[in-house]
Structures are given as structure tokens and as C-alpha cells.
Amino acid sequence: MVAQQNRRGVTVLKWRDRRDVLMLSTTHDDSRADQGKPQVVKDYNKAKLFVDISDQTASYTPFLRKTSKRYLRLFFHLLTQTSLVNSWRLYYDNAQTMKFNEFKIEVIESLLDSK
Incomplete structure (x- = not known):
């Protein structure tokens, strides 16, 4: 994982899962969650799950x-x-x-x- 945060608090992060993942965040730093994933990736996946469930429910x-x-x-x-x-x-x-x-x-x- 490579991460850099500028003086305004914007974090740019490159992380390798199955492929390279690039993230840009104003609310996260380069901290990692329990499973070794960056916290920003974990939060993104959680939010994406709710959007997927909402889209799926609407499609019914x-x-x-x-x-x-x-x-x-x-x-x-x-x-x-x-x-x-x-x-x-x-x-x-x-x-x-x-x-x-x-x-x-x-x-x-x-x-x-x-x-």
C-alpha cells in the first residue's frame, strides 16, 4: 500500500487487492482495518453494498x-x-x-x- 496525505487533508491511496485500487478521500488517512485492508476501502465496500441492495430492491x-x-x-x-x-x-x-x-x-x- 502506498498513501500520501497533503496539508489540506486529502489522502491519495494505492492498494493492491485482486488488482490495483486507487482511492481519494478527505475523511480517511492511511490506517488499516483488522483484515489488513485500508479503512477507506472497507468503508467504501460497506457503502457500496447498501447501494447495490437499494438498486436490487428497486429493480423488483x-x-x-x-x-x-x-x-x-x-x-x-x-x-x-x-x-x-x-x-x-x-x-x-x-x-x-x-x-x-x-x-x-x-x-x-x-x-x-x-x-
């Missing part, structure tokens, strides 16, 4: 909105899938009582019932 029930404009597709995706998955994940981590589809139906019903 795609929102069918057909439009030729990319920015509208992105808007509807962020509005429906990403926000629902993120809110369900927060709910599930605390309550663990509903599956994603049940949660989605509850949100839709509560939005329709609101006055």
Missing part, C-alpha cells in the same frame, strides 16, 4: 412510465423507486414489519387518503 418492481425524454425517466425513477426504497430501508431497519411491496402499497394508500 419497476415503475412503468414510458417517455422518450431521459431527464423525465430519471425524474420518475428518483421520485418513485429511489425515494421509496430509501424510505423503506429506513423503516425496515427500525421496525422490520413490512416487505417492500407492502410498504409501497401503504405509502400509496396514505397519499391517496390524505386531504
Whole structure:
């Protein structure tokens, strides 16, 4: 592992896993975790896992909105899938009582019932 930190606190790190990994961080130094991996790599892998789980959950029930404009597709995706998955994940981590589809139906019903 090779790492260098400048006076502003930006760390550049090169680490060899299966291949060379280059990392740039303003919150980590060159410290290592328990398994010998740099802490920045361990934190990145943990955050990436949550993103992968969120994307996987969103793909189970795609929102069918057909439009030729990319920015509208992105808007509807962020509005429906990403926000629902993120809110369900927060709910599930605390309550663990509903599956994603049940949660989605509850949100839709509560939005329709609101006055």
C-alpha cells in the first residue's frame, strides 16, 4: 500500500487487492482495518453494498412510465423507486414489519387518503 496525505487533508491511496485500487478521500488517512485492508476501502465496500441492495430492491418492481425524454425517466425513477426504497430501508431497519411491496402499497394508500 502506498498513501500520501497533503496539508489540506486529502489522502491519495494505492492498494493492491485482486488488482490495483486507487482511492481519494478527505475523511480517511492511511490506517488499516483488522483484515489488513485500508479503512477507506472497507468503508467504501460497506457503502457500496447498501447501494447495490437499494438498486436490487428497486429493480423488483419497476415503475412503468414510458417517455422518450431521459431527464423525465430519471425524474420518475428518483421520485418513485429511489425515494421509496430509501424510505423503506429506513423503516425496515427500525421496525422490520413490512416487505417492500407492502410498504409501497401503504405509502400509496396514505397519499391517496390524505386531504
